[in-house]
Amino acid sequence: MKTFDPSFRYQVAARPGGEGLLVCFSCGVCTASCPVAEVEENFNPRRIIHRVLLGDRDVLKEEYLWVCVGCFRCTAHCPQGVEFTNVLRVLRDMSVEEGYVLKTWKSVVEDLDRRTQIFRRQLIRELWERRAFSFPEYKEYVKYMLFEEEKGNDRA
Ligand code: SF4
Numbered sequence: 001m002k003t004f005d006p007s008f009r010y011q012v013a014a015r016p017g018g019e020g021l022l023v024c025f026s027c028g029v030c031t032a033s034c035p036v037a038e039v040e041e042n043f044n045p046r047r048i049i050h051r052v053l054l055g056d057r058d059v060l061k062e063e064y065l066w067v068c069v070g071c072f073r074c075t076a077h078c079p080q081g082v083e084f085t086n087v088l089r090v091l092r093d094m095s096v097e098e099g100y101v102l103k104t105w106k107s108v109v110e111d112l113d114r115r116t117q118i119f120r121r122q123l124i125r126e127l128w129e130r131r132a133f134s135f136p137e138y139k140e141y142v143k144y145m146l147f148e149e150e151k152g153n154d155r156a
C-alpha cells in the first residue's frame, strides 16, 4: 500500500527555493503557461506540487522531474508567488540525495540546459540578422542549423 509522509512538504519548503510551495492553491496556471506541459502530457507542474503537498515522496522517482527547461514562465504567472522552477530544483536535489538518479545525471541535464540556451541565443541572433521571420524560412533554417551545419562540422 502506498504511504504518505506528512513532513515531506515541510522538508521541501525548508530548502532555498522551496519556500513558497505551501501557499499553492492548485489553480493550474503554472501548467497552463508551461511550454513543456504543452507537448509532454505527463509533465504537469500543478500535479507535481499537489503530490508534494500530499506527502507523496514517490514523486522524486519520476523521470518527468527532468524535462523542465527552466524558462520560469510558471513562476512569472503564479498568482501565489510560488516559484515552481525553484521547487523543481529542490525536488531534483532530493531525488539525487535519495539515490533515484546519479549525481552525474543531474550534471548532464544541467549541461544540456546550458547548451540549449547557447544554441537558442545563437539561433535567435542569426534569424534576427537574416530577418527570417516567415515560418517556412525559419523551419528550413532550423533544419540547416540542426543537421547540415553539424555535418559540416564533422567534415571539418
Ligand atoms: S500557478 Fe501557483 S498557485 Fe497555481 S497551481 Fe501553480 S504553483 Fe499552485
Ligand code: SF4
Residues within 6 Å of the ligand: 030, 033, 034, 035, 036, 037, 045, 067, 068, 069, 070, 071, 072, 073, 074, 075, 084, 085
Ligand atoms: S520553468 Fe519548467 S515548469 Fe516552469 S514553465 Fe518553464 S518548463 Fe514549465
